[in-house]
Amino acid sequence: MASSRDRQRKLARAKLDRQLARRAAVAKRRRQIRAGVGAAVVLVLIVAGSAWALGAFDSEPEKQAAEDVCLWTAQDGAVNTNLKDVGEPPTTGLPTSGTRPMTITTNQGGPITVELDQTDAPCGAASLSYLAGRSFFDNTTCHEITAEGALRCGDPTGTGLGGPTYSFFDENVPSAPEPSPSASPAPGQPATYPKGTVAMIGNPPGSNGSQFLIFFKDASPAKPAYSVVGKVTGGLDVVEKIGAMPTVDNGNGAKVKPKTQVLVQSVTVGEPGAAPADSPAPSPSASAG
Missing domain, CATH: 2.40.100.10 (Cyclophilin-like)
Known part of the structure; x- marks a missing residue:
């Protein structure tokens, strides 16, 4: 009789331990999710702040200087x-x-x-x-x-x-x-x-x-x-x-x-993409540089 009660107590204890472990795992995942969301929000704020500082939200952004294609x-x-x-x-x-x-x-x-x-x-x-x-x-x-x-x-x-x-x-x-x-x-x-x-x-x-x-x-x-x-x-x-x-x-x-x-x-x-002139005589558009 005593052994039967001991076995029941052990089973109940094991069940409780499993429940506590599951609860701890759930709580850990929740903390990780909150931490990830918080980090993402911080990253978005940092990126937005950097873009603002660089003028990304300016109504009239500055034009970049054209790069040289050829060197003479x-x-x-x-x-x-x-x-x-x-x-x-x-x-x-x-x-x-x-x-x-x-x-x-x-x-x-x-x-x-x-x-x-x-x-x-x-x-x-x-x-x-x-x-x-x-x-x-x-x-x-x-x-x-x-x-x-x-x-x-x-x-x-x-x-x-x-x-x-x-x-x-x-x-x-x-x-x-x-x-x-x-x-x-x-x-x-x-x-x-x-x-x-x-x-x-x-x-x-x-x-x-x-x-x-x-x-x-x-x-x-x-x-x-x-x-x-x-x-x-x-x-x-x-x-x-x-x-x-x-x-x-x-x-x-x-x-x-x-x-x-x-x-x-x-x-x-001639202009880029144009067809060659059929006539040898130059034209204003064909002679343009």
Whole structure:
């Protein structure tokens, strides 16, 4: 009989202990919830206070200064008399995506239309647009047919030494081709500068100005050094015809100058996203920088 009562007491005690443990756990969870809510409220107040202090709730927030897109390095026209001063393009507010059309009119037929790449070469596209808008290229010559298979244009002096009184750095130079036993790219590898590529060329390399190359055949130099700025979209046959011309001495002992003069009559650049002009005649909208 005594043992039965002892067992009942033990069971009752165990039940009470379980109830007390559950109550303690419930009370602990409640304290944790209250603490979490309190911390969240404090965090919200801190964030709101910081935002207020920084002016997030001001009715007229301050405008942030526009960041520079391109850096133009001034060149001394007194030191290099081949340079032509037409000022410099803006450094801010320049398009950094999409394309814009460029039209090159020559005495060899055409026009040659180009799609400028504002995503990978925003500074090259901006420079060409700016210079075209100031008639910088009008009545200049394409003074060289390069050994790599490109027509070199954009120098008002026709010497390879001319340009504007500013320069800018490379921005879209392709990677070197994979090693190959021959001068051509490895099998299946595309050319570094496919036919129709338009690229900037600097003097010295990496110091770009106004001179550009139009490739009339695929090229894969061992050490690419030209910033790709766009591609030909029409008139490539004109470029190929010029590329097949005989060459003569350019006055410096190099037989690279087209025997027949290649005169650039005008270069116009349209608005971003516009289609190339069908007519070679420049228009106010096409010549705007």
